[in-house]
Amino acid sequence: MTQERATLPPVTPPAPPLVQLRRVAKAYRRGQQLVPVLADISFDIAAGEFLALMGPSGSGKSTLLNLIAGIDRASSGEIRVAGEDIAAYGEAELADWRARTIGFIFQFYNLMPVLTALENVELPLLLTRLSRAERRERAAAALAMVGLAERMDHTPSELSGGQQQRVAIARALITDPVLIVADEPTGDLDRESAHDILRLLQRLNRELGKTIVMVTHDPHAAGHAHAIMHLEKGALSAREELGDGVAGGLSGASDGSGGAY
Amino acid sequence: MLLVLAFRNAFRHRLRTLLTLAGLTVAVTAFGLLSTVVDAWYAGAEGASNARLVTRNAISLVFPLPVNYREKIRRVDGVVGITHSNWFGGIYKEPKNFFAQFAVEADTFLDLYPEFVLSEAERRDFLRDRKGCIVGSKLAATYGFKVGDTIQLKGTIFPGTWEFVVRGIYHGREAKTDVSQMLFHWSYVNETITRQIPRRANQIGVYVVKIDDPARAAEISSRIDAEFKNTSAETLTETEKAFQLSFVSMTEAIVVAIRAVSYLVIVIILAVMANTMAMTVRERTAEYATLKALGFSPGFVVGLIVGESAAIALAGGLIAVALTFPLAAVFAQAVGTLFPVFNVSAETVALQLLCALGVGLLAAALPARRAMGIRIVDGLRAVA
Numbered sequence: 001m002t003q004e005r006a007t008l009p010p011v012t013p014p015a016p017p018l019v020q021l022r023r024v025a026k027a028y029r030r031g032q033q034l035v036p037v038l039a040d041i042s043f044d045i046a047a048g049e050f051l052a053l054m055g056p057s058g059s060g061k062s063t064l065l066n067l068i069a070g071i072d073r074a075s076s077g078e079i080r081v082a083g084e085d086i087a088a089y090g091e092a093e094l095a096d097w098r099a100r101t102i103g104f105i106f107q108f109y110n111l112m113p114v115l116t117a118l119e120n121v122e123l124p125l126l127l128t129r130l131s132r133a134e135r136r137e138r139a140a141a142a143l144a145m146v147g148l149a150e151r152m153d154h155t156p157s158e159l160s161g162g163q164q165q166r167v168a169i170a171r172a173l174i175t176d177p178v179l180i181v182a183d184e185p186t187g188d189l190d191r192e193s194a195h196d197i198l199r200l201l202q203r204l205n206r207e208l209g210k211t212i213v214m215v216t217h218d219p220h221a222a223g224h225a226h227a228i229m230h231l232e233k234g235a236l237s238a239r240e241e242l243g244d245g246v247a248g249g250l251s252g253a254s255d256g257s258g259g260a261y
Numbered sequence: 262m263l264l265v266l267a268f269r270n271a272f273r274h275r276l277r278t279l280l281t282l283a284g285l286t287v288a289v290t291a292f293g294l295l296s297t298v299v300d301a302w303y304a305g306a307e308g309a310s311n312a313r314l315v316t317r318n319a320i321s322l323v324f325p326l327p328v329n330y331r332e333k334i335r336r337v338d339g340v341v342g343i344t345h346s347n348w349f350g351g352i353y354k355e356p357k358n359f360f361a362q363f364a365v366e367a368d369t370f371l372d373l374y375p376e377f378v379l380s381e382a383e384r385r386d387f388l389r390d391r392k393g394c395i396v397g398s399k400l401a402a403t404y405g406f407k408v409g410d411t412i413q414l415k416g417t418i419f420p421g422t423w424e425f426v427v428r429g430i431y432h433g434r435e436a437k438t439d440v441s442q443m444l445f446h447w448s449y450v451n452e453t454i455t456r457q458i459p460r461r462a463n464q465i466g467v468y469v470v471k472i473d474d475p476a477r478a479a480e481i482s483s484r485i486d487a488e489f490k491n492t493s494a495e496t497l498t499e500t501e502k503a504f505q506l507s508f509v510s511m512t513e514a515i516v517v518a519i520r521a522v523s524y525l526v527i528v529i530i531l532a533v534m535a536n537t538m539a540m541t542v543r544e545r546t547a548e549y550a551t552l553k554a555l556g557f558s559p560g561f562v563v564g565l566i567v568g569e570s571a572a573i574a575l576a577g578g579l580i581a582v583a584l585t586f587p588l589a590a591v592f593a594q595a596v597g598t599l600f601p602v603f604n605v606s607a608e609t610v611a612l613q614l615l616c617a618l619g620v621g622l623l624a625a626a627l628p629a630r631r632a633m634g635i636r637i638v639d640g641l642r643a644v645a
Binding site for chain 1: 263265269270273547548551553555556557558636637638641
């Protein structure tokens, strides 16, 4: 018995989840009417997880992503990211928190058209105290990591959609955020470019340990995540565990056949 | 990076920016020219000295004063110099060739007006020749007068045809000095008139009085006027500046209208520029939302918009200032001696730049406020 106890591995408390949502609700005011978008949402996202949010149009998946990213505010409930209760923050504090904590990837890339790829990636570093040379160095390294070392001086209009999204990913990574949120990152790309972007996201997750929350309506894209959270009419309907992300497709990923949440 | 972004944004829609820039340049140039016209209107008063008084007939300027007032005025306490002049009003070839001609007491006049600069030889020649005259450099340039030329004037106030020989061309000691006048000897005019119309002999248009202390101008003016109280030709003495301004006040409505138009032009371009900036901001809503999402403050976004607007406005202002000088020169050439002094002042340049910058800042104000207030999620939706 004693011998057995001695061979047990040391007990380590489980790491707290990176994102915690508790009874989160969101409603928009349209004239005199309150239109509910999300109701009673509670779930956790572990650090290092790659989670896909799926659901039909109007299910509230983008709104949920916006709340987690701190660019919209919940009507009620609590959202904690990396232990910080973001509902308590004022606008300036929240902006500062986003700059430190969140990396954004948008469907339409949202790059500044007048800046080069390098300058676009450098942009978030303007909010840090890094020198110009340091900013340039880091931006160049981030672009090299996404395979665009040769295209640094090109403006977005001189890049393909896939390349623009790579620049956006480099921009999302440049501040080393704990959480990357991606809203339909492959929605505007052809099949091949979409596949490249999804593989890149997987690499960020596996090799750099980045926690990623991705909104998509594409089952193929969702198949690259560890898990899929399904939303229906503003409520969570199911969570589907996929293991380490099945690149190349996922049967049944969109049919809600996973375990009930 | 903020500056780079603002500058590159300014030239994103080249045609739109160039058209706005062109409009702004035209408006600010027009403002500069109109302001210079207004300045030219007041140039006589600006160039007037506070140490000189003008004594005229109290009833009206068209009534003369007797020549024997000269010594009485000279004896008034505080008076250190005196000269006199008569408006001649002659026609050079055609009535449209208007310029000011004065019959003056030459030696004392030149002493009282040291800003009329002549060489020693020219001064000597002028004083020696009773039919001699001197002309300002601008007048000489306009009509091609040279030393030795004979100028023939057809008298309107003083009948007959008058001939004067140019003995000198005076220059202004300062930019505001009137260099478009013609001056000749009152003694020559008076002798001739004495023969032709004896009752108009020995009459003076105005006395110009030099005083020892400008602070005593009011007191000395009162003393001079008191000397001639209850005479047949009472006097009215005022500073040279007030005397000049009394002419301007006759046409003040025109000056006010010109000034109003100059500011109206700026208001119009402000509306055009504000529309341009409003369109710009509307188109870039998603970009501003993205910047805010990345953690940039609303102040950064405002800085971008205001910076872009101010950059366009200042560029337009600088081009306008550069254009104002040659255009003013062309304008001055076209109007000849109508405006004796037509110089673009430093104050006008400063006002032009200030107006341009003001237009830039005001045009950006409302669009910047809108961009500041836009919610990130609404702004991002503008992409889709």
